[in-house]
Amino acid sequence: MTAAVAAHRAAPAAGGGPLTGTGAMLRLALRRDRVKLPAWTLGIALLLPYFAAVAGRTTSTREDLEAAAQLVSVPMLRLFTGPAFGMEAATLPRYVIAVYFVEFLLGAALMNILLIARHTRAEEQSGRAELIRAAVVGRHAPLTAALLLAAITNAVLTLLLAIAAVGVGLPPGSALLFAAGTAATGLVFAGVTAVTAQLTEHSRGAAGLAGAVLGAVWVIRGVGAAQEVHGGPLTWWSPMGWAQFTRVLADERWWPLLLSAVSTAALVATAYALSARRDLGAGLLPARRGRESAGRWLRSPFTLALRLQRASLLWWGASLAVAGLVFGALAGSMRAGVAEEFIGAGPDVLGGYLSLMAVGMVFLVGVFTILSATRLRAEETRGRVAPLLAAPTGRWAWLGASLLATAVGAVALLALAGVGLGVGAALSVGESGLVGELTAAVLVRTPEVLFLLALTAALFGLAPRAVALSWAVLAYGGFVRFWAGDLPDGFRSLSPFDHIPRMPLEDFRLAPLVALTALAAALALTGVYGFRRRDLDGG
Amino acid sequence: MAQTAIAVSGLVKTFGPTRALDGLDLSVRTGEIHGLLGPNGAGKSTAVRVLLGLVRADSGRAVLLGGDPWTDATALHRRLAYVPGDVELWPNLTGGETIDLLGRLRGGLDPARRNALVERFQLDPAKKGRTYSKGNRQKVALIAAFAADVELLVLDEPTSGLDPLMEAVFQEVVAEARAAGRTVLLSSHILAQVERLADRVSIVRRGRTVQSGTLAELRHLSRTTVEAETAAPVTGLAALPGVHHAETGGVQVRFDVDADHLDAALKHLGAFGIRALTSHPPTLEELMLRHYGNGAAA
Numbered sequence: 027m028t029a030a031v032a033a034h035r036a037a038p039a040a041g042g043g044p045l046t047g048t049g050a051m052l053r054l055a056l057r058r059d060r061v062k063l064p065a066w067t068l069g070i071a072l073l074l075p076y077f078a079a080v081a082g083r084t085t086s087t088r089e090d091l092e093a094a095a096q097l098v099s100v101p102m103l104r105l106f107t108g109p110a111f112g113m114e115a116a117t118l119p120r121y122v123i124a125v126y127f128v129e130f131l132l133g134a135a136l137m138n139i140l141l142i143a144r145h146t147r148a149e150e151q152s153g154r155a156e157l158i159r160a161a162v163v164g165r166h167a168p169l170t171a172a173l174l175l176a177a178i179t180n181a182v183l184t185l186l187l188a189i190a191a192v193g194v195g196l197p198p199g200s201a202l203l204f205a206a207g208t209a210a211t212g213l214v215f216a217g218v219t220a221v222t223a224q225l226t227e228h229s230r231g232a233a234g235l236a237g238a239v240l241g242a243v244w245v246i247r248g249v250g251a252a253q254e255v256h257g258g259p260l261t262w263w264s265p266m267g268w269a270q271f272t273r274v275l276a277d278e279r280w281w282p283l284l285l286s287a288v289s290t291a292a293l294v295a296t297a298y299a300l301s302a303r304r305d306l307g308a309g310l311l312p313a314r315r316g317r318e319s320a321g322r323w324l325r326s327p328f329t330l331a332l333r334l335q336r337a338s339l340l341w342w343g344a345s346l347a348v349a350g351l352v353f354g355a356l357a358g359s360m361r362a363g364v365a366e367e368f369i370g371a372g373p374d375v376l377g378g379y380l381s382l383m384a385v386g387m388v389f390l391v392g393v394f395t396i397l398s399a400t401r402l403r404a405e406e407t408r409g410r411v412a413p414l415l416a417a418p419t420g421r422w423a424w425l426g427a428s429l430l431a432t433a434v435g436a437v438a439l440l441a442l443a444g445v446g447l448g449v450g451a452a453l454s455v456g457e458s459g460l461v462g463e464l465t466a467a468v469l470v471r472t473p474e475v476l477f478l479l480a481l482t483a484a485l486f487g488l489a490p491r492a493v494a495l496s497w498a499v500l501a502y503g504g505f506v507r508f509w510a511g512d513l514p515d516g517f518r519s520l521s522p523f524d525h526i527p528r529m530p531l532e533d534f535r536l537a538p539l540v541a542l543t544a545l546a547a548a549l550a551l552t553g554v555y556g557f558r559r560r561d562l563d564g565g
Numbered sequence: 566m567a568q569t570a571i572a573v574s575g576l577v578k579t580f581g582p583t584r585a586l587d588g589l590d591l592s593v594r595t596g597e598i599h600g601l602l603g604p605n606g607a608g609k610s611t612a613v614r615v616l617l618g619l620v621r622a623d624s625g626r627a628v629l630l631g632g633d634p635w636t637d638a639t640a641l642h643r644r645l646a647y648v649p650g651d652v653e654l655w656p657n658l659t660g661g662e663t664i665d666l667l668g669r670l671r672g673g674l675d676p677a678r679r680n681a682l683v684e685r686f687q688l689d690p691a692k693k694g695r696t697y698s699k700g701n702r703q704k705v706a707l708i709a710a711f712a713a714d715v716e717l718l719v720l721d722e723p724t725s726g727l728d729p730l731m732e733a734v735f736q737e738v739v740a741e742a743r744a745a746g747r748t749v750l751l752s753s754h755i756l757a758q759v760e761r762l763a764d765r766v767s768i769v770r771r772g773r774t775v776q777s778g779t780l781a782e783l784r785h786l787s788r789t790t791v792e793a794e795t796a797a798p799v800t801g802l803a804a805l806p807g808v809h810h811a812e813t814g815g816v817q818v819r820f821d822v823d824a825d826h827l828d829a830a831l832k833h834l835g836a837f838g839i840r841a842l843t844s845h846p847p848t849l850e851e852l853m854l855r856h857y858g859n860g861a862a863a
Contacts, residue, residue, distance in 0.1 A: 046639045050670050057662075058655055152653040157706065160617045160647035160719070161670035164639050306619040312581060407695075 047163035051171030055145050056178075063141075063179050070133040070208075071186035077126045078194040082118060091116050098124060098255055102356045102379070105248040108266070109257030112276030119195050120275045123204060127274070130204075131266045132244070134183060134212030138176055139236040142219035145172035148229035150307050159306060169220060169301055173294060176216035180209035200275050207269030210286035214265040215240060217293025224300035227309040234341075241345070245352075252356075265289060327414065327424045331431030335398060339435050342394050346387065346443040353383045354450020354464070380451055380460075381531040384467040385507060387443040388474055388523070391436050392500045395475050398432040399482035403493045407563050421558045429483050429550060436475045444468030467529035473542035477522045480549035487556025490563065569628075570595045570717055570748040571616065576625035577772075578611055585611040586622065587772035593750055593765075595716075598743050600763030601752040602853060608772040609752040610650070613721045616750075617647060630717060643672055646710035650722035652702040654694030660705045661690030667709035679712040685734050699726035711738050718742060718749045724758065736762060756849040766849075768856055775856050780849070787847045787855070788821040791830070796838030805830055816840075 056063075085091040095116030097103050104110065110124035146169055149155040155168060184205040191201030215236060222235035243264045250261025251270075261267035271282040304310055323329050332339075357380055402425070405411050414424055448464035451457075482496040489495075503523035506513060518524045525538040571593035578586040586608045593599040603609050614620040616629050618638030627634050632641045654663050664683075668674030683690055686704045697705065703726050710718060724735050732755075739749055739762055753759050759766060760780065767777040776783060788809065793799075799818050803811040807826025812819045822830045834842075847855075 043639065047670055050666075054655075054666060058657060153649060153651055154653045154655065156614075156617075156619060156649055157647070157652070157667065158670065159619055159638075160642060160645075160649075161667060162639050162643045162672055163670055165618075305621060306614070308580075308620075 044164040044166040045170055046167060047161070048167040048170045048174070051158070051163065051167050052174050055171055055175045059141075059144075059175070063175075063182070066137045067179060067183045067186050070130060070137065070183060071190045073126075073129065073133065074122075074187065074190040075194055077129070078118070078122050081122050081125070085118065085121065091118065091121060095121055095124075101252040104251040104255065105356065107251070108247055108270045109251045109261055110255055111273040113255070117275075122194065123196075123274050127204075127208075127270055128244075128247075128266065130187070130208045131211045131269055132240070134180070134208045135215040135240050135243075135266075137179070137183075138212040138216040139219045139233055139240065141176055141179060142172050142216050143223060143229045143233040143236070145175060146220065146229075147223040147226070147232040151227065151229050153307075155306060166298060166301065169223075169297065173216060173220060176213065180212045180216075183212065184209040196275065200278060203272050203278055203280065204274045206280075207272050207274070207283060207286075210283045210290075211265055211269045213290045214286050214293070217290040217297070220297035221293055221300065224297055224304065225309055225311045227307070231309075327419055327427035328431055330414075331428040332435070335401075335431070335435060338394075338398070339438070342435075342439055343442050346390060346439055347446040349390070350383075350387060350443045350446020350448075351450040353386070354380070354447040354452075354460075355454045357451040357454050376455065377531045380447065380464060381467060381528040383447055384444070384464060384471070385523070385528060387447065387468050388440070388471040389500065389504055389507075391439045391443065391475055392478050392503075394439055395432060395436045395479050396482055396496050396500060398435065399429070399479050399486070399496070400493045402428055402486055403490055406490070412562060415562065422554055425483070425487075425554050425557050429479060429553075432479055433476060436479065437469070437472055440468050440472060440475065441465065463530050470529055470534065470539065471526050473539050473546060474523050474526060476546040477542050477549070480546035480553065483553030484549040484556070485553070487553035487558075487560070490560070568595055569593070570597075570630060571599075571750060572626075572628045573612070573616070574626050576612065576615060576627060577623045578608075578615060578620065579623055584772055586615070586625075588625070589769065589772055590774045590777070591767055592777070593748060595748050596743065596746055597764040598739065598749040598751060598762050600759035600766035601750060601769060602754065602756070602759060602766055602849070603769035604754065607769045609769055610721055611772075612769070613647075613719055613750070613752055616719065617642075617645075644715055645717040645719055646671060646713045646715045647719045648703070648706045648710045648721065648723040650725055652699075652706040654697065654702050654705060656693065656695035658694050659691055660688060660694065660697060660701070663694060663705050664690065664709045664712070667706075668713055671709075671713045671715070673714075674709070674712040675714065679708065682708040682712055682738070685738070686731060700728065700731065703727060704731070707735065707738075711742065716747055718747060720749065721752045722754065723751075724753075724755065732758065756853065760849045768853065770856055776852075783852055784846045785824050787852055788823055789827055789844055789846055790819070790821050791827075791834075791842070791844040792819045793817075793834055793839055793843075794841040795834065796840060799834065799837050802830070802833065805833055 081094075085094045095113045098107070098110040098113045106128070107125045108128045112120045113124055149158070149168065158168065159165075184202070187205035187208055188198070188201045191204050192198055196204065218239050219232060219236040222239075223229070223232040226232050226235065243266050247261050247264035247267040247270070250258040250264065250267060252258075253260060257267060257271060261271070265286060268282040268285045272279060300310060324333055357376055402411075411424065415421060444465035444467065445461065447468065448461035451464060452460040478496055478500060481499060482493055485493045485495055499522065503521040506518055506521040507523055522542065525542060527533060527535050527538070569592060571591060573589060573591040576586045576589040576591075577584070589608060589612055591601070591612065601609050601612070611620065615622045615627060616634050618634040618641070621635050629641055630644055634641065654660070658666070661683075664679060665674070668679065686708055688701060688704045688708060692701075694702070694705075703723060707723060710720070718739075720739075724732055727735060736758065739751070742749060749762075751759065751763060763780070765777070765779050766783065767774050768783075769775070795816050795818065798815045799813050802808060802813060802818060802820060805826065806829070807823035808830055809821045809823075810819075818834070820830070
């Protein structure tokens with residue numbers, strides 16, 4: 027041992043660049059994500075055959091396909107699908123690419139945002155990066171390893187997606203272009219997150235900032251697409267637009283992806299420059315000082331739950347109100363005739379559109395609800411629940427109050443989204459009555475959100491490791507509602523989102539509301555019962 | 566061979582309005598165990614993080630193993646191992662995997678020594694990181710550090726989660742490291758641990774070093790507590806130079822006396838016929854409390 031130490035001392039203190047240890051860090055990252063990354067890439071790739079199958083069934087005849095292809099002439103729908111190419115001579119693959127490309131771009135962006143945040147800022151926040159960086163690991167090795175991991179993952183995604191695209195009938199060249207466009211957009215968001223990870227002290231903040239950029243990019247692309255079928259000038263300002271501007275299966279070209287490559291390079295360079303300027307664990311945006319003592323109202327599990335989610339609620343509220351205004355305001359540009367095909371409603375096209383938007387808002391609030399409820403599991407496993415339950419707070423009081431806080435927050439968000447939708451629609455159509463009507467249309471769907479919350483609570487109480495299953499219910503409901511309209515009734519009625527009437531298009535019926543609320547109450551009570559009986563995890 | 570493993574002078578680091586280090590000095594000799602003492606927030610961990618090149622000091626000079634902690638970070642880290650106070654592990658990696666990973670990042674570890682340490686610390690290396698308690702997470706970091714062939718061990722409150730049995734193992738392992746010629750910087754607020762292990766200590770307060778030296782030196786600067794029982798009632802004790810807090814209750818006396826005046830005080834006491842006598846040097850705790858000036862050191 028002494029000899030070894032002496033040998034070390036004799037060795038010169040050389041051999042340590044900022045990238046030392048990158049290989050080991052990359053292997054660690056691959057080991058940590060050996061389940062996550064295959065699941066993400068395979069999951070995104072498998073969406074393609076799924077979408078193709080759905081589209082194939084709904085457009086089984088030539089006439090159906092041509093009618094569906096006409097939908098891209100509705101500016102409002104292009105807001106969601108992006109610029110469309112080659113729809114003058116529609117084929118099924120062209121239709122699939124035109125309508126669903128955006129979902130792949132969103133999937134790839136989300137995968138990259140979470141990947142980079144997980145391997146950079148989350149590591150620093152937890153203190154594991156300190157352990158690593160005290161070893162023979164260069165200053166830039168962790169970031170470099172994370173970016174290499176993103177590059178590998180996106181390469182795998184390109185391969186899988188190209189195979190899937192060939193499988194649904196794209197020529198190999200087009201399949202590769204589609205897959206490369208998706209992965210290139212993913213890499214841009216890896217770059218965005220590499221920058222945001224330098225700014226905030228917390229990985230949620232880093233992912234949240236990158237998510238905000240993604241939202242902005244989505245909207246810019248959409249507004250540009252709404253301007254013109256082949257994409258207006260605004261779309262050029264959006265990285266998601268660049269991928270779509272490769273005009274897959276139409277007048278194909280690779281060069282828009284150069285924009286993605288250059289942006290990625292610029293973002294990565296910025297991230298390195300920022301990273302070299304800061305201490306480990308510190309963010310460039312200063313952490314604000316909080317208050318020195320608790321407010322008078324912070325004295326119960328209910329107010330604690332609200333306090334913990336205050337920032338999240340404010341962001342969600344502002345975003346939903348703005349989204350409601352935008353979607354509502356588009357009501358004025360609806361053209362009768364063509365849109366009926368998509369909305370599948372009778373003569374009331376405006377009502378059909380607005381009721382669909384109201385349903386969409388509920389799904390967004392559903393995302394908040396599940397995030398808010400699954401948070402309880404994280405609170406438990408991180409050991410933050412035990413001190414509360416060690417105080418004279420019963421399990422029933424803690425879980426009940428936490429669920430109530432989520433329910434109150436969700437209803438407030440529904441109301442905000444409804445008012446936003448109503449005000450937007452009322453301004454663009456010129457009917458002030460729409461404000462009340464649409465607020466009611468969104469609020470009437472409250473039991474759907476309560477059901478999601480109660481389902482998560484039941485899982486939390488009875489099968490806490492499986493709380494994330496409620497995402498599957500939300501996803502299933504979304505698919506059934508928006509993409510699989512012609513499924514047999516049995517599949518539709520399985521979804522909790524297909525029972526409450528779509529107002530203002532359909533008439534109000536009380537029975538489904540009562541039934542769903544009762545079901546939610548039963549599930550919530552089951553959850554509390556289960557939680558009172560089971561062991562507390564973590565500590 | 567450098568005689569000084571760590572030389573720090575006038576180190577300053579501010580985080581916004583907080584001055585975490587305010588002119589810290591620290592000198593650690595090669596081959597010694599150096600205790601870094603101070604309460605929470607005194608700046609111990611910031612000092613350690615500066616020495617590891619994780620945080621850049623605003624001003625001051627720091628030399629670690631003859632190199633600059635910031636610019637030579639990776640080269641220096643080949644020659645040191647670090648154990649933080651709050652060890653976080655990757656939830657889906659086992660303890661054994663983490664030990665090997667950290668060892669390899671440092672340039673390899675001795676498998677025999679690793680296994681011996683796993684045995685001594687009674688760690689189950691096959692459990693996933695998320696299932697370990699705080700103490701077991703610390704054992705993982707300790708094993709990884711002590712299994713590495715390094716010159717310097719930087720330990721930042723490394724045993725706050727260990728039970729007394731494991732604390733004893735830790736002390737053995739640290740003593741063995743010194744015997745093998747390694748230098749140890751031990752930041753701690755477990756005073757008994759430092760008292761038993763450290764050759765020299767530095768006491769840090771509000772980002773500055775308030776005292777530094779061997780325990781004997783620190784004690785010499787301080788007072789000894791004497792309790793005695795005499796044949797005749799003691800008089801005139803309180804008037805002696807260097808005697809403090811004298812409590813005389815007839816034949817029972819208790820007082821503190823400066824080291825320089827101990828001899829005179831005992832001779833004075835001898836005149837009254839000593840029946841029983843106990844004296845003890847100040848504990849590190851008393852030294853610390855004196856420096857933090859809340860009067861409890863009496």
